[in-house]
Amino acid sequence: MKNIAIIFSVLCIQLWNAQNVYLSKVEKTSDNADKFLYKKDNAENEAIYLGEAEVQGFSKDDATVFSLVYKKAKEIGANTFVIKPFENIDGSPQAFNPSNYKIALYYTPKEKLKILDGSLYIFASSEKDQKINVNKKDYTITPRSFLKFKIVPGEVYTISTRKLLGSTVKVQPKTNDDNLYFQISSLKIKPDTSGVGGLNLKSGDVIGLEKSFAEFLSAIYTEKTP
Numbered sequence: 001m002k003n004i005a006i007i008f009s010v011l012c013i014q015l016w017n018a019q020n021v022y023l024s025k026v027e028k029t030s031d032n033a034d035k036f037l038y039k040k041d042n043a044e045n046e047a048i049y050l051g052e053a054e055v056q057g058f059s060k061d062d063a064t065v066f067s068l069v070y071k072k073a074k075e076i077g078a079n080t081f082v083i084k085p086f087e088n089i090d091g092s093p094q095a096f097n098p099s100n101y102k103i104a105l106y107y108t109p110k111e112k113l114k115i116l117d118g119s120l121y122i123f124a125s126s127e128k129d130q131k132i133n134v135n136k137k138d139y140t141i142t143p144r145s146f147l148k149f150k151i152v153p154g155e156v157y158t159i160s161t162r163k164l165l166g167s168t169v170k171v172q173p174k175t176n177d178d179n180l181y182f183q184i185s186s187l188k189i190k191p192d193t194s195g196v197g198g199l200n201l202k203s204g205d206v207i208g209l210e211k212s213f214a215e216f217l218s219a220i221y222t223e224k225t226p
Contacts, residue, residue: 118176
């Protein structure tokens with residue numbers, strides 16, 4: 001009976017964390033071959049609405065969630081998206097719920113894509129508060145949030161987890177024609193592959209993010225003022 005109870009508990013946890021992404025509406029399809037999926041500028045009115053995807057269930061693995069969303073978007077040829085909030089009875093938008101939300105999917109001509117504002121984005125992980133240092137100033141990033149800094153071309157930006165076993169990254173953007181995206185990962189423990197044996201501990205990494213995934217995170221995470 002004890003083993004059955006344990007198995008049942010594990011199954012309940014898996015179901016609780018299960019994530020499902022499906023196309024809930026398809027109005028049109030596009031045959032474009034764009035590989036990216038960017039956040040749509042709300043002011044852009046030449047984008048073509050294609051349909052809608054819905055995310056059900058919470059998951060801490062945002063990379064996997066994005067992969068599922070990306071696949072659904074590409075099924076109908078979408079290259080841009082907007083998070084679409086559910087509405088209250090009076091028509092007002094509900095607060096974003098990471099366990100259940102809708103994503104409006106569009107095709108936007110490349111020449112109509114928004115001009116980037118030249119910013120440095122630093123995302124937290126989805127699990128716990130993390131302390132970082134940017135250009136000798138300390139910040140704490142709460143779970144599922146991000147900081148955004150305006151880029152000054154030519155200036156060196158040093159991002160550090162400020163711990164003995166942490167990571168430090170330095171970048172020097174030459175222009176403000178593009179954004180920079182990084183995520184601070186949490187504590188890692190992995191086997192020692194040096195041949196000595198034991199474990200390697202890592203107090204945090206600064207990881208560069210691909211733009212499509214970063215723009216997805218900026219849509220489902222909360223921006224905090226540095």
